[in-house]
Amino acid sequence: MDALKEELLSQVASAADLAALDEIRVTALGKKGRITGLMKELGALSAEEKKARGQALNALKDEIAAALDARKADLAAAYLAKKLEAERIDVTLPVRPQTEGRIHPISQTIDEIVAIFAEMGFTVADGPDIEDDFHNFTALNFPVGHPARDMHDTFYLPDAADGRKMLLRTHTSPVQVRTMLKKKPPIRVIIPGRTFRSDYDMTHTPMFHQVEGLVIDETTNMGHLKGCLIDFCRAFFDVDDLPLRFRPSFFPFTEPSAEVDIGCSRKGGELKLGNFGDWLEILGCGMVHPNVLEACGVDSTRYQGFAFGMGIERIAMLKYGIPDLRTFFEADLRWLKHYGFVPLDVPSLAHGLTR
Numbered sequence: 001m002d003a004l005k006e007e008l009l010s011q012v013a014s015a016a017d018l019a020a021l022d023e024i025r026v027t028a029l030g031k032k033g034r035i036t037g038l039m040k041e042l043g044a045l046s047a048e049e050k051k052a053r054g055q056a057l058n059a060l061k062d063e064i065a066a067a068l069d070a071r072k073a074d075l076a077a078a079y080l081a082k083k084l085e086a087e088r089i090d091v092t093l094p095v096r097p098q099t100e101g102r103i104h105p106i107s108q109t110i111d112e113i114v115a116i117f118a119e120m121g122f123t124v125a126d127g128p129d130i131e132d133d134f135h136n137f138t139a140l141n142f143p144v145g146h147p148a149r150d151m152h153d154t155f156y157l158p159d160a161a162d163g164r165k166m167l168l169r170t171h172t173s174p175v176q177v178r179t180m181l182k183k184k185p186p187i188r189v190i191i192p193g194r195t196f197r198s199d200y201d202m203t204h205t206p207m208f209h210q211v212e213g214l215v216i217d218e219t220t221n222m223g224h225l226k227g228c229l230i231d232f233c234r235a236f237f238d239v240d241d242l243p244l245r246f247r248p249s250f251f252p253f254t255e256p257s258a259e260v261d262i263g264c265s266r267k268g269g270e271l272k273l274g275n276f277g278d279w280l281e282i283l284g285c286g287m288v289h290p291n292v293l294e295a296c297g298v299d300s301t302r303y304q305g306f307a308f309g310m311g312i313e314r315i316a317m318l319k320y321g322i323p324d325l326r327t328f329f330e331a332d333l334r335w336l337k338h339y340g341f342v343p344l345d346v347p348s349l350a351h352g353l354t355r
């Protein structure tokens, strides 16, 4: 037994890793192990012999088990120390300047829009791309059969199980409805998101993005709408004296309604933004129609407010000089490397929207 003990202890001491150690445990203490085998032989001995040898064997077993445990703890600690050393990361190292990934101009533009409106106290809301007829049209004061519905080139989907007409939202305005149905005034939200219309050429893609704005309280008026949009456009395009022109227009869900142009020049085929006497249309807006407020459970004798909506691709193209809308969605890496943005340059009004 002493010889066996010495042999096993020296094996344990020289086990190189946890796997080798476990093998030693099995050959000593496993079901067919050497100490287990000696235990099984006890049955053949006399009562007295059995007692003495049994005690000695138990002591041997305990000693080997303890040696195994101790060695296991040492090996585990050594393994962890080695792993920590090998996988060490210096978190104080500067970020690699040669980052390859780029932020898509649409994402960048949305981040910029959110940064500006967040500063004015707006929060971001969203809604589903797949809408029903009620949220996209009816609640927005498009009566059934109204010709304005046809202007939207809607993608219709099969009816829902409960008979609702389903479609891909043609604008972000249905989220106005969802927001008012969910939340009591005062409301001040912007809603960036995807929109869909069946149209495809240099300036139209079947999927594009809009950002919607909605403010509802007891006092907000057309003057606030103008001030808000003037501030936004000047901050977004980074032109301090950018002129804005509000032209009367029509949307079923706003009254009065306006389309907004920004000042530009097209001299020599080059588009420049600023006070140059020429105009470019960029968004639609107006005071939320009382019928819309009522359809959303908002008391129109007490509450009022404004809404606006603009195309994100359009203002991104203007700001960043991107000539063809369709290239936004071609997923061409060369294009993305050229027009994309470095991930860590997060837009904020404090350090600048774009660098």
Ligand code: PHE
Residues within 6 Å of the ligand: 170, 171, 172, 173, 212, 251, 254, 284, 285, 286, 307, 308, 309, 310
């Ligand atoms: N939803 C309108 C469109 O897509 C834009 C708009 C939004 C106009 C809000 C007025 C108010 O054309």
